[in-house]
Amino acid sequence: MARFLIVEARFYEHLNDMLVAGARNALESAGHAVEVLTVPGALEIPGAISLAAESDQFDGFVAIGVVIRGETYHFEIVAGESARGIMALTMDGIAIGNGILTVEDEQQALVRADPQQKDKGGEAAKAAIALLDLQQKFA
């Protein structure tokens, strides 16, 4: 049993609920313990994971969020920088699954968030479990 923290950017509540449900289900089905931490937006996720990782209270992390393109360049910043921050932490050896959707519209997000459809939350949780397994294999 490993200890996972889901860090969710609660920007679009109904979509987040589905992503978190999918991630929680994948983690708990695999026998892992789950806590959830909420941050305002996707840009805060890498920093929150970094702080939580330093506490040594968790073995792995799942980043959950939704970034929907608006009218300005802000989409590129939020989508790109959140992914860049998560990848930097991953390269430091932290087991993280990236479940931040970066989509054109709400309909694309709904299909991907729904655990009965694309279940991207569950997919991200499985990626985090796979990375933790690798960490233990090569420790």
Ligand SMILES: Nc1c(NC[C@H](O)[C@H](O)[C@H](O)CO)[nH]c(=O)[nH]c1=O
């Ligand atoms: N536009 C979206 C954001 N923007 C907010 C930023 O993530 C951040 O919280 C703010 O700039 C303060 O630092 N966040 C999302 O998660 N999704 C979006 O679509």
Ligand SMILES: CC(=O)[C@@H](O)COP(=O)(O)O
């Ligand atoms: C992440 C985004 O692009 C969005 O929420 C911001 O919208 P806008 O570019 O219209 O300010």
